Amino acid sequence: MRIRGRLKGRPEIAQAPMSDVAFLLLIFFLSTTIFDFEVGIPMVLPGVQSTRERVEREDVLEIATAADGTITIDGLPALLDSVEETVRARLNARPELTVFLVTHPSVPYRRMVELLDEVRAARARRIMLKLGEG
Numbered sequence: 001m002r003i004r005g006r007l008k009g010r011p012e013i014a015q016a017p018m019s020d021v022a023f024l025l026l027i028f029f030l031s032t033t034i035f036d037f038e039v040g041i042p043m044v045l046p047g048v049q050s051t052r053e054r055v056e057r058e059d060v061l062e063i064a065t066a067a068d069g070t071i072t073i074d075g076l077p078a079l080l081d082s083v084e085e086t087v088r089a090r091l092n093a094r095p096e097l098t099v100f101l102v103t104h105p106s107v108p109y110r111r112m113v114e115l116l117d118e119v120r121a122a123r124a125r126r127i128m129l130k131l132g133e134g
Contacts, residue, residue, distance in 0.1 A: 055098050061090050063119070064102040064132065069111060080114060087122035098126040105131055 063083065064072045071078050073086055091097050099119050103112045112129075119127055 059094055059096050060098050060100055061087065062100045062102065063087075063115065065104055065107045065111060065115060067104045067106045069107060071115065080118060083115065083118040084122045087119055087124055091122060091124060096126070097124065098128060099124045100128045100130065102130045102132045104133075 062074055063078075066072070071080060071083065073083065078086065087097075087099060101112070101115060101119065103115075116127070116129075
């Protein structure tokens with residue numbers, strides 16, 4: 001007489017506990033992850049009731065960026081590295097200097113931010129931004 005062995009089925013992995021573990025891991029990583037929020041460029045903008053001031057031409061320093069990325073300071077070509085020095089020198093001569101940044105629309109945003117960083121490094125308090133004509 002032959003003894004029959006038990007029929008063995010294929011081993012299976014239980015799906016319910018696996019989904020529970022995946023859900024717990026998801027909750028763990030979501031609760032422990034630190035999200036970095038981009039702050040942007042901190043600037044103080046005039047309020048609604050700001051008054052218009054007349055500014056003398058001598059108190060304005062125009063820094064423009066052309067379509068090809070070249071920088072001019074009051075119409076004269078300049079390098080990015082010389083912007084801070086030039087602005088600082090003009091601020092020493094005229095403390096109420098207004099820096100007027102004009103950027104061509106096709107210039108990358110990063111270039112304008114680099115220029116703005118140079119002007120702010122010179123401690124200019126009065127900065128105007130304008131999108132140039134394209």
